[in-house]
Amino acid sequence: MELLIPSEQATTGHPVPDASLKEISFFHASEGKPLATPWQVAMTRADYMTQFELPSGMVLDCACGSGIQLAAYASRLKRPALGIELDHDRAIATCLNLNTIARRFSTYGQGWHRRSIVVAGDGTASEEISLIAGFENNSIALLMLDPARPRNSRTHDLDEMQPNLSSVFSAWKPYLASTEKGPCIVLDLSPRLTQELRDGVEAIVESFWPGIDKTWIWMSRGGGRVDRLELWLGGVATPDVTKRFVRLSRTFAGDDAVIEQQEITQSNRHGLQSARRNEWVTILDAALVESGLADAWLHEQLSNVSDIRWAESSPRRPRIHHNGPLKDESHPFVVASGRVVDVLDVALDEANIDAIVAVALENDISAMTIRCGVDAGLQPRLQGSIDRQMRNRQGRRKAFLTRHTTSNHLLLCAQYPQNSDT
Numbered sequence: 075m076e077l078l079i080p081s082e083q084a085t086t087g088h089p090v091p092d093a094s095l096k097e098i099s100f101f102h103a104s105e106g107k108p109l110a111t112p113w114q115v116a117m118t119r120a121d122y123m124t125q126f127e128l129p130s131g132m133v134l135d136c137a138c139g140s141g142i143q144l145a146a147y148a149s150r151l152k153r154p155a156l157g158i159e160l161d162h163d164r165a166i167a168t169c170l171n172l173n174t175i176a177r178r179f180s181t182y183g184q185g186w187h188r189r190s191i192v193v194a195g196d197g198t199a200s201e202e203i204s205l206i207a208g209f210e211n212n213s214i215a216l217l218m219l220d221p222a223r224p225r226n227s228r229t230h231d232l233d234e235m236q237p238n239l240s241s242v243f244s245a246w247k248p249y250l251a252s253t254e255k256g257p258c259i260v261l262d263l264s265p266r267l268t269q270e271l272r273d274g275v276e277a278i279v280e281s282f283w284p285g286i287d288k289t290w291i292w293m294s295r296g297g298g299r300v301d302r303l304e305l306w307l308g309g310v311a312t313p314d315v316t317k318r319f320v321r322l323s324r325t326f327a328g329d330d331a332v333i334e335q336q337e338i339t340q341s342n343r344h345g346l347q348s349a350r351r352n353e354w355v356t357i358l359d360a361a362l363v364e365s366g367l368a369d370a371w372l373h374e375q376l377s378n379v380s381d382i383r384w385a386e387s388s389p390r391r392p393r394i395h396h397n398g399p400l401k402d403e404s405h406p407f408v409v410a411s412g413r414v415v416d417v418l419d420v421a422l423d424e425a426n427i428d429a430i431v432a433v434a435l436e437n438d439i440s441a442m443t444i445r446c447g448v449d450a451g452l453q454p455r456l457q458g459s460i461d462r463q464m465r466n467r468q469g470r471r472k473a474f475l476t477r478h479t480t481s482n483h484l485l486l487c488a489q490y491p492q493n494s495d496t
C-alpha cells in the first residue's frame with residue numbers, strides 16, 4: 075500500500091482526449107481508458123450532487139480507476155478527494171487527472187486539491203488507510219463506488235463486483251459522516267442489472283442502513299441504450315423519488331431531458347388489438363422504457379393516458395398508439411411520432427416497395443423512413459429505393475413506416491412535427 079500526493083507526481087505517459095469533450099485530455103494506465111467515466115457523465119452527476127447538503131469531509135472513491143468521476147465530484151463539491159485504486163499505475167493516473175482538473179478550474183495547490191490524496195491499495199482496507207492517511211471516524215462526506223466487473227459477464231451477478239458491496243460497506247461504515255437522512259453514498263452499477271439483481275442490491279444496502287432513502291438513476295446518451303445505472307442513497311437520495319431517467323444532451327453542457335417517478339405506480343398496459351387510420355403512433359426511446367419510467371413520462375405528455383395501447387413489438391423500437399397528440403412531439407424521449415394516414419396490407423420487401431412509395435406519394439409524402447424490423451441486409455436497399463424514388467417529387471410531408479404487430483399490416487404515419495429529422 076502506498077500513499078500518493080497528486081501535486082508530487084511527475085507526469086508520465088500521454089494524456090488522451092476524453093470521449094465526450096475532446097478539448098480535455100486524461101491519463102490512463104493498465105488499459106484503464108474503457109473503464110473510465112466520460113467527463114460529460116461525471117460532470118452531470120457532480121452538478122446534480124450540488125443540490126444536496128453534504129456533511130463536511132472527503133469524497134471517497136474506493137475503486138477510483140483513472141479518477142475521472144472522483145475529480146469531477148471533488149472539484150465541483152470543493153471537497154478533498156480520497157482515491158483508492160488497486161492498480162498502482164492507475165492510482166498514479168488518478169493523481170495526474172486530479173491535477174489536470176485542478177488546473178482547469180484554477181484551483182491547483184489550493185483548497186480541495188491541496189488536501190486530496192490517492193492510495194495505491196485495496197479499497198476495503200479502511201483501517202490501514204485511515205492510519206497512513208491520518209483521518210478519523212466520520213471523515214467521509216460521500217462514498218462512491220464504481221466497481222470493476224468482468225468484461226463479458228452474462229449474469230451481472232453481484233458477487234462479480236470488485237470490490238464487492240458488502241465488504242466496502244462494512245469497511246467504511248464507521249468512517250461515513252451522517253446527515254439526517256443517513257450517510258451519502260453513490261453506487262455506479264452495471265446498466266444491465268435486472269429487477270431481481272436491483273432488489274439484491276437494495277437488500278444488501280438495507281442490511282447496513284435499514285429504511286434508508288434510495289433513488290435509482292438511469293442515464294442514456296441516446297440510441298435507445300441505457301449507458302449508466304446508479305443508486306443514490308441516504309443524504310443524496312431525493313425523498314419520494316424512487317426512479318429518475320436522464321437522457322444526456324448530445325452536446326456537452328447542453329440541456330438534459332429528465333423524468334422522475336414520485337411513487338411506485340404501475341399503470342395497466344393495454345395491448346394493441348388493431349391499428350386504425352388517424353390514430354397516433356409514437357416510437358419511444360428504448361432506454362426510457364427499459365428504466366420503467368415511460369408511464370410516468372406519458373402522464374405528463376398525454377391528457378388521457380388510459381387510451382394508450384402498447385405494441386409490444388421489438389424492445390429496440392417500443393411503440394405506443396394513442397388518440398391525441400403528445401404535448402411535445404420533438405421531446406428527446408421521442409424517436410418518432412405521427413398519425414396513421416394509410417394502412418397497407420403488403421409485405422415490406424423489394425417486390426412491393428414501388429407500390430408502397432406510390433401510396434406515400436398519393437398521401438403528399440416527400441420523405442419516408444423505415445422504422446420497423448427488416449432484415450439488416452435488406453433495410454439499406456429498401457430505404458435507398460424509397461429515397462431515390464422520392465427525390466425531386468412534390469410531397470409536403472415527412473413520414474415513417476412501421477408495422478402492426480399482430481396483423482402484419484404496414485402503417486404509413488405522417489410525422490409530427492414536420493420539421494424534425496425523419
Ligand SMILES: C[S@@+](CC[C@H](N)C(=O)[O-])C[C@H]1O[C@@H](n2cnc3c(N)ncnc32)[C@H](O)[C@@H]1O
Nearest residue numbers: 110111137139140141142143160197222236237
Ligand atoms: C470501473 S473502474 C473505475 C473507473 C472510474 N470510475 C473512472 O472514472 O476512471 C474500477 C476499478 O476498480 C479497481 N479495483 C478492483 N478491485 C479493487 C479493490 N479491491 N480495491 C481498489 N480498487 C479495486 C480496478 O482496478 C478498476 O480500475
